[in-house]
Amino acid sequence: FLMRTLAEDGYAGVEVRVTPIRTEIIIRATRTREVLGEKGRRIRELTAVVQKRFGFPENSVELFAERVENRAACAMAQCESLRYKLLGGLAVRRACYGVVRFIMENGAKGCEVIISGKLRAQRAKAMKFKDGYLISTGEPKKHYINEAVRHVLMRQGVLGIKVKIMLAHDPAGIMGCKMPMPDAVVVHEPKADVLLVAPAEQGEEQQYQASTPRPPGREADDGRRQDLEMLQAT
Known part of the structure; x- marks a missing residue:
């Protein structure tokens, strides 16, 4: 529901915190000003709709908007960005390379963009745009790979967009993954005898x-x- 409603505002996920008194829903987006609306009007409307649709008691649910710190490391935000570029009529190859370059320039270890569907001819095909280093299996994939899928309704048919981003290692956990890679080797400088x-x-x-x-x-x-x-x- 929120994905459809806030698609134009850079919706990038939601976090739900349930307490005995009330339920807090934190909406993560790239453009929080549009999510809040003028004087908080839109967030109040969303709160009322969520409360009515999902059957929450009166004044037991509260919505908050949180800004995404690193937009380039968020696969959902980049999927939406690519979606609107394609709907705006930009060439597929140019739009994909622009997204890949933006992701890599902002500190990601690697990224992959896959577009499948009727791109130019009547025959459907898939195009892959990849840069950097990507892991695809194991426990580190759950922590390091940020993945999102979106669908674009074009005139000739539906296009599928898949964006994978491999985050860098960040001990603070702000710009990347806090957990180090299990096969990472640290070479220390030799000590003078x-x-x-x-x-x-x-x-x-x-x-x-x-x-x-x-x-x-x-x-x-x-x-x-x-x-x-x-x-x-x-």
Whole structure:
């Protein structure tokens, strides 16, 4: 219902919070001003319609509008954007490449746009536009892949639009997925070794830092050599 009603306002999903006192419905959209309406009139109308249609008691449901922080990472918003570009008469290839470029320029790891239907000829076909890196299986797919499907009613028939976006890793969880990839390998910078040299004639110990990382096989030999040198000096 909300998807049909708020399609032009960049509808990007809904979150329902049920409490013993009331039910809160948070509508996520790219254009929250249009969702709220002039002086909150439209949100009040939507609240009344939802209350009547779904049988909520009086004053037990409340609607809120929340702005989508990263529009490029929201597959629903990009699907609606592509839908209105196609309805406006823009060429399919140009519209799809524009969406792919916008998604990739705003920090996504990868994206894929699939359009199927009667594109130009009478024979239906599917076109894929892909860029970057996409995973398609496993547990990380549930967290990293944002997917949406929409249908466009054109003059020659119905076109199907599918948008997949792979989010980047963000430890804060604001611009991407909070969970790291299970196969991610972190390579740390090698630490500079501090080596002890045998004491000098005056009985002072000198330390120096090796300028380059040492071969891993020689560490045990160097340790034994240092012990022998210290025994000889004493």
